[in-house]
Amino acid sequence: MKGIAGYVSRRLASAALTLLLLSLVTFAMVKVIPGDEAHVAAGVTATPQQVAAMRSYLGLDRPWPAQYLTFLWHALHGDLGTSVSSHTSIAAGIGQVLPETIQLAGVGLVIMVAIAVPAAIASALRRRRASDAVVRAGVVVAAGLPTFWLALIAQLLLATDLRLFPISGEFSPHTSVPTVTGMSLVDALLADSPSLFWNGLCHLILPATVLALPFTAQLYRALRTEIIKVLDSEYIDAARAKGLGPARLMLRHVLPNAGGPAITVLGATVAMMIGSAVLVESVFGLNGIGAYLTQAVANSDRFAVIGGVLVIGAIIVAISFCVDLVQLIRDPRLRVLAAVS
C-alpha cells in the first residue's frame, strides 16, 4: 500500500512538473512571436501615450521572467489574467466555453464506445470473414477522414439536404435555458425541460458523431486485437468447455481482460477530441474552447492563448493521471509493479 501511495505521489509530482513546463514553454513561445499586446489592447487607433499606459497597466513593461512569475503566481490562484480583446477575466471566459467542449467530447466518447465496442466484438468473433474485412476497411476509411471535411459533408448531406439534424447551434433559434453548468443538455435537465433536452441532443448528435468517428477507428482496432488475443487464451477455452454462454463469456472474461489497452486509448482519445473540437465547433456553430482559442489567436490575445493552452494541458494531464489510476485499480500486476518500483 505504501508503494502504491508512493507511485501515486510520483505521478502527481510528474503531472505538476509537466504543467509547469507547459506554462513555461507556452509563455516563452508566445513572447518570441513578434507583436505588441499593449497596442492590441489599447486599440488600433490608440495614441502612443495610451499604448504606453496600457503596457504599464498590463505589466508588459517588466522583464519577461518577472512577467512569467507573476503569471504563474496568479494562475496558481485561478487567475489567468485579463484578455486584451474583452478586457475581462480569461479564467471566466474559459469557464464559459469549456463546458460546451467537455459536453461535446463526452457525447462523442459515448458514441465512440457505442460504435467501436460492438463492432470490435463482432469483428473479433467473425475474424477473417467477409464482414470482418468490410468493417476493417470501413475503419481504415473512417480513420483517414479529415474531421473538417467530414463535418462539412455530414452537415451538407444530413442537415442541409436531408434535414435530419439541425444545422448549427446548441438549441433551435429563440430557444435557451438558464445557464447553470454551461452544458446545454445538463442545463436543460436542471431546468426540468425534456423537450429542450431533446432539442439540445438533436443539435449535439451530429457534431459529436463527426468528432467521434475518426477516433472510433482507433478504439476499434485496439479492442479487436485484444479481444482476439483473449479469445485465443486457454482459460477462455476452459470457460467455454464448462458451458459458459457467449454473452457471459464476453462480459465476464473477454472484455475485462481485453479492456486495458482500450482504456489507455480512451484516455488519449478524450485529450485528442478536445484538441480536434475546434474544427467541429467552427462548422457547427458551437462555442467551445476551440473557438475561444482560435479567436484568441486571431485577436492576438496572447494571455488568452496561454490560458487556453494551460487549461487544455491540465485536462490532458488529469485524464492521463486518471487513466493510470484506473489501470492500477483494475490490473493487479500493475499494483505489484508500482509497489516494487
Next chain:
Amino acid sequence: MTTSPRRPQRRLRPALAVAACLSLPFLAACAGGGAGSSGSAAGGSGSAATDLTVVHANQIATLDPIQAVQAETDTVASLVYDPLVTYDAKNQLVGVIAKTFATEPGAKAVDITLRPGLTFHDGSPVTAADVQFTIERDLAVNSGVASYLAGYKSVTIHSPTSLTINLTAPNSFFLRELSKVYILNSKLVAKHAASDHGQGWLESHDAGSGPYTLGAVSTLADVTVDRWSKYFAYDATRPTSMEIKEVDDSSTEASDLRAGSADIALKLSSADAAALASSDGVSTAWINSGLTEYMWMNPNVGPTKDVKVREALQMVYDYAGGLKAVWDGKGETISGILPATMPCQPTLPGYSTDLAAAKKLLAQAGVTTLTLRYQPALAQFTQEATLFQSDLKQAGVNLKLVPITFSDWLTSLSSTNNIPELMLMGDVPRFPDTGIYLNYVYNSASVGTNYSGFSDPAVDKLLNQAKVTAADGARCTLEEQAQQLIYNQHVSINMYTYQQPVSYRSGITGIVADPNANPVNLRTVRVSA
C-alpha cells in the same frame, strides 16, 4: 485455437435491426423539431413573424460599448445603446441622444443639449451627468473608443439636459468622434463598477437607452435583444427580437439561411453569397462600406523612398483585373486616395496600369527586388499579393512575399524605420469624415495610425488647420488641398473598394450600407407586415 463464431453471428443481425429501429424515431424527431427554424423569418409563419435570427462570424469579445471599435461588439452595442450623435445616409451629423449640438467657434468646446424625457432601459432619466460619467469612465479604462476622446479636458453641466465639453486644444473632430461613444447609465454602472470600471459587468449586461434591451446573456456567442417599447423613436416595424449568433463557418451561415434557421447572415464569403442567389426567398445586398484595399509604401527607407519608384509601382498593379479575379468584380476602383463613400474629395485622375512606363522608371531607379508584407490569413490578400508579384515580374522586379501578423504590423507603426517598405492591407474609415481619416493616416504626428510613415509639412499644416476649423465648408477645402498633395506623393497603391455581401430572407428590409457600421447596422433592419 480459434473461437466458433456461429452463435454470436446469429444474434448480430437482430441486434443491428433493433439498433436501426431505435434510431429511426430519433432521426424523425430531430428532423421534425430539432432542425429548428426561427419560425419567424419575415414572410415565414404567422404571429411571431418578427423574431429574427442573425448569424455572424467572429467572436464578440464583450458587450461593453467601450470596445465598439470592434465591429462584432458594435453589432450589438449599436442596438442596446445610443450615442449622442450619429451620421445619416448622407454623412451628415444628426442627433440621437443630443437634440442640439455644435462645436464652438475656435473648436475648443462642444455644446450639447439632450433630448428631453429620454430614459435608460431601467427607467432612470438620461442626463448630462451620464454623458460626463461615460466620457470619464472611457478615459479611465483607456482602451477602445478612449482613443477618440483624446483632448478631453472637462465637462460643464448647465442643467440635467445641457452641457459643454471642454477640450485641451482646438479639435473640430471631437464632436464627430462622439458618434462611436455610447452613453452609459451612470448609476447602474457605478453600482457594478468593482475594480475594473464595470468592464466585467458590462461584458454581458445592459446599461443603455437604445431601441433594444439586452436579454439574459449566458454566452456571447448567442445574444438576444428585444425591441424596447418605450424607445423615443419606437418603430413597430423593427423586429420584436433579434437573436445574434456566432457561426464562424461561412458555409454553415449559408446553410442556416437556406434552411430558414437564420434570417440574416453577416460576413458571408463572396462565394457562399453568390451560391445563395439560386435559393428561394433569399436575397443578397452587396454593401459598399468603403472597405478599401491598399498597398502602403514606406517613403522613408529603401527603394520606396524614391517617389519615382512609388509612382512606378502604382502603374504596375492590374486594378480592373484584380477586382474581377479576386472580388468577382464586386467593387469599384477609386480615383483618389479615399473610397468614393467619403465626402470632401477633389477631382483626381485616378490610377491606371502601364507596365512599359513602370518598367522604365524602375530600371532607371535600379530596383530589382522588393518585399511585400501581407496577412495570409485572408485568402484574398494572398491572391492580390501573388497577382502583384506576377505583374511586377513583367516590370523586371522580383517581389518577395513575406507574411506578417496583425499585431506585429501594429508594432511596426511605432517607428517609421520599422514600417514595411510595402504592406498590403484592407482599411475602412471609422467615421465618414475625410478630415478624421486623413489625420489618422497621413499626419506625421499620428504615430501608430500613419500606415506608411508618410510625412509632409505642407500636408501636416493643412490637416492641423482643418482640425481647428469649426466651419464645415472651410474645413472641406483644406482637406481637398491636402488630398491633392498626398496624391502627388504616390504614397500608396490605392487598389479598389470591395463590397461585402449580407444575405437575408424575404420580408426583411433595411439591409443597407451605413456610415456608422461595417458592413451594416442592424438598427436599420425592418420587417414587413
